[in-house]
Amino acid sequence: MSKIYSRRLFSLVLAILLLTMATLSIGCKSDSDDDSVLPDFVYLPDILPFPMPDGIDWINSVTATEDSIFFTASAAPVNPSPFHYSSIYKMDLTDLTTQVLPNYSVAADFPANADDGNVQIYSLYIDNDGNIWVAERGEFYSYPDDGNDDEEDWERWNRRTLVEDFTRVRKLDSLGAEISSHDISHVSSGNDWFYISAFTIDDDNNIYVGANSAIYVLSSEGLPLFTLDVMWVDSLIKMQDGSIAYTDWGDKGRVFMSIDVAGRKSGETMQLPNNVNSVYSGNDEYSYLFTDYIGLYGFEAESEESVLLLKWIDSDILLDGLGSITLLSDGRVLLTSQIWNNTGSQHELIFLTKTPYSELPEKTVLSLATFNLDWAVRGAIVRFNRASATHRIHVTDYAEFGTDEDWQAGLTRLSAEIIAGKVPDILDVSNLPFSQYAAKDLLLDLYPLIDSDPGLNRSDFMESALRATEIDNKLYKIFPQFSIATFLGNPLVVGDYPGWNMEEFMAVLSANPDADIPLGQGITKLTLLQILFMFNMSDYINWEEGKVFFDSAEFIALLEYANTLPEEFDWGNDYRPEHELITSGQQILTLTAYNSFQDFQMYRAMFGGEIVFKGLPAENRNGFSLMTQSSFAITSKCKDVDVAWEFIRTFLNEDWQKENIHWGIPMNRHAFEKQLNEAMEENEYGHGSMGWNGFTVELEALTQADADQIMALINSVSGSVGQDEALWNIISESVASFFNGQSSAQDVARIIQNRASTYVSERS
Numbered sequence: 001m002s003k004i005y006s007r008r009l010f011s012l013v014l015a016i017l018l019l020t021m022a023t024l025s026i027g028c029k030s031d032s033d034d035d036s037v038l039p040d041f042v043y044l045p046d047i048l049p050f051p052m053p054d055g056i057d058w059i060n061s062v063t064a065t066e067d068s069i070f071f072t073a074s075a076a077p078v079n080p081s082p083f084h085y086s087s088i089y090k091m092d093l094t095d096l097t098t099q100v101l102p103n104y105s106v107a108a109d110f111p112a113n114a115d116d117g118n119v120q121i122y123s124l125y126i127d128n129d130g131n132i133w134v135a136e137r138g139e140f141y142s143y144p145d146d147g148n149d150d151e152e153d154w155e156r157w158n159r160r161t162l163v164e165d166f167t168r169v170r171k172l173d174s175l176g177a178e179i180s181s182h183d184i185s186h187v188s189s190g191n192d193w194f195y196i197s198a199f200t201i202d203d204d205n206n207i208y209v210g211a212n213s214a215i216y217v218l219s220s221e222g223l224p225l226f227t228l229d230v231m232w233v234d235s236l237i238k239m240q241d242g243s244i245a246y247t248d249w250g251d252k253g254r255v256f257m258s259i260d261v262a263g264r265k266s267g268e269t270m271q272l273p274n275n276v277n278s279v280y281s282g283n284d285e286y287s288y289l290f291t292d293y294i295g296l297y298g299f300e301a302e303s304e305e306s307v308l309l310l311k312w313i314d315s316d317i318l319l320d321g322l323g324s325i326t327l328l329s330d331g332r333v334l335l336t337s338q339i340w341n342n343t344g345s346q347h348e349l350i351f352l353t354k355t356p357y358s359e360l361p362e363k364t365v366l367s368l369a370t371f372n373l374d375w376a377v378r379g380a381i382v383r384f385n386r387a388s389a390t391h392r393i394h395v396t397d398y399a400e401f402g403t404d405e406d407w408q409a410g411l412t413r414l415s416a417e418i419i420a421g422k423v424p425d426i427l428d429v430s431n432l433p434f435s436q437y438a439a440k441d442l443l444l445d446l447y448p449l450i451d452s453d454p455g456l457n458r459s460d461f462m463e464s465a466l467r468a469t470e471i472d473n474k475l476y477k478i479f480p481q482f483s484i485a486t487f488l489g490n491p492l493v494v495g496d497y498p499g500w501n502m503e504e505f506m507a508v509l510s511a512n513p514d515a516d517i518p519l520g521q522g523i524t525k526l527t528l529l530q531i532l533f534m535f536n537m538s539d540y541i542n543w544e545e546g547k548v549f550f551d552s553a554e555f556i557a558l559l560e561y562a563n564t565l566p567e568e569f570d571w572g573n574d575y576r577p578e579h580e581l582i583t584s585g586q587q588i589l590t591l592t593a594y595n596s597f598q599d600f601q602m603y604r605a606m607f608g609g610e611i612v613f614k615g616l617p618a619e620n621r622n623g624f625s626l627m628t629q630s631s632f633a634i635t636s637k638c639k640d641v642d643v644a645w646e647f648i649r650t651f652l653n654e655d656w657q658k659e660n661i662h663w664g665i666p667m668n669r670h671a672f673e674k675q676l677n678e679a680m681e682e683n684e685y686g687h688g689s690m691g692w693n694g695f696t697v698e699l700e701a702l703t704q705a706d707a708d709q710i711m712a713l714i715n716s717v718s719g720s721v722g723q724d725e726a727l728w729n730i731i732s733e734s735v736a737s738f739f740n741g742q743s744s745a746q747d748v749a750r751i752i753q754n755r756a757s758t759y760v761s762e763r764s
Helices: 003-019 154-158 375-387 409-419 434-439 447-452 463-468 502-510 525-535 553-562 578-584 597-606 641-652 654-660 669-680 704-716 725-739 745-763
Strands: 041-049 062-064 068-075 083-092 098-100 116-126 132-142 161-172 178-183 196-201 207-211 214-218 224-229 236-238 244-250 253-260 265-271 279-281 288-291 295-300 305-311 322-327 333-341 344-356 364-370 391-397 426-428 481-489 590-594 625-627 632-634 689-692 695-698
Touching: 041 305, 062 116, 062 322, 062 333, 068 116, 083 132, 116 196, 132 196, 196 236, 224 265, 236 279, 279 322, 288 322, 364 641, 375 391, 375 641, 375 654, 409 725, 426 641, 447 641, 463 625, 463 704, 481 704, 502 553, 525 553, 525 725, 553 725, 553 745, 578 597, 590 597, 597 669, 597 689, 597 695, 597 704, 632 641, 641 654, 654 669, 669 704, 725 745
Parallel strands: 083 116, 364 391, 364 426
Antiparallel strands: 041 344, 062 068, 068 083, 083 098, 116 132, 132 161, 161 178, 196 207, 207 214, 214 224, 236 244, 244 253, 253 265, 279 288, 288 295, 295 305, 322 333, 333 344, 426 632, 481 590, 481 625, 689 695
């Protein structure tokens, strides 16, 4: 499948699949009457700035022992030497004092004919005797002698020549003095992009180097024993018996494999759970540790079960730069972390202490329910909780309740809880039928909160997007970014005017009989029906009045056209590059979720130089539907509306959107205008290029006409995607008899009308 094409169409289809799906806290006491969610203990974080040595703002390899942290940092060249090299630092965990190991040196003779170079420590390991093992790589280059000494001449830099390199493993004492050194350059010989991703030593002092797609097992003298070919190794784990295991990729995902030194091969293989991020060494209780986006787990060898030790968000941990993880003997968990922001990076040292819940300071807890918590939103929650002395956002991510058999189980559970009256303070309604909830007065109108906020004004936002989500002139959700679902094509083929109804849509298809795949690949009977139902839901349902309109001529025409499409599409065998289908005339329309200026230029080039945004066929000829990734509502049950608003208004902030929105239309108008102005600016370096499957377009500065067309699209959006799993089930079940030839489209429309009418009237 084409990577770019699949990103656009598949992401749209995936969003639709999500839309059809209908505890613990830390550092606070809950006002909830449901005492069953209160844990016996929590891991309370003590978050400290990492004590950085003077002149160092970036650290590399980090490893922790029971009482110390060792890390490396690169030193800048000091005249007259042009070479970079690493230093090793030791931090005492008792008083957090840091010192450079005084006896460590790179111990290398820099080549006389080298103009620059470096000796870098890729990784370090502390053995049972307190000795320090380092894996080092040295590379030295010369520049062409052409009389050009301009240090900013990148062309000259690109023409530099490697004059010498080496890879070695050294054993050092506790102060950094060399005990032994072993040249292992044979493992990197002939590899221009050699990179050590993992390194460790077993109890017999055998050396393990994970690099590229191999694990090199060497004797204590650095002599080769054997090599394991792997897909990619990012972890070499010291087990409690002194042996080594590693992580790799298997047919069913990530696997954990032991290394059989005696047999010169991989040993026992264990399947890791889905979504595992990293694996770490364990302790006497757990064979190894692993992380996912939810938390930290320990694997019990005896029971062969994974135990959730803590949830990251409950312990105010940002996952972006999570580094080393060590279980200390006193029960604490030691983490190192590096957090990036607009001003650079910040290193943190975090001690997590197991604390009885009864001893925690009292705070007011606001519950937030979501399904698949967005990464940037997670960060905003953690930062809010770290900063507030009086309140805390407690998250329940219902995606955690999914199973291998039913990944939607958590969403079903959330919907059932809301119907039963268990309503959170803040609700991520991205994948929920929020129109139903608004009709039942479960959600607050957010316009009064915006209007009374001294730092906000409705004109600060993309007002067409706000209007598109209104219900009876009220705003029940806010969102940081959006995209617009639309068909687009060449105006000479599909018409030069935006918008169309089903009759006009069908007329264009009839006028182009040679387009045998007119809407592109992947659009099946049910896919098209589902898309046009979800994105035009307001044409079919009025929740306020409890009425439905599935017996309309428009819906019957939709059924009839959908029945001309294939039952399924095999992406693996049937896919062809999209630009080839468009060039050949087999495809005349592309369905996309428009969200970037790059999209605009890419499709314009693909369709021969001009495009028109047609929207989805809709009765009012304005089928431009807004899609959002995360949408937040404050419920009528919220115990502190002002604090809830203080939190969710974060996502409307211009600075937050500039930092966190990298692919999408920012909701903040000022953030959007900054993006647009940058896209319209001419610069000597250009705007890059996009391409795939033999199709490439050089991106240029947008013209005023381009900007006007894009703004016209954004200002045309008049509705937003709807979602209701039960309604979609009614449609998909009923339409089967028409698709298999047993019923007419009119009969099926009447059946859907009757069933949907009963469903909606019961819930309005």
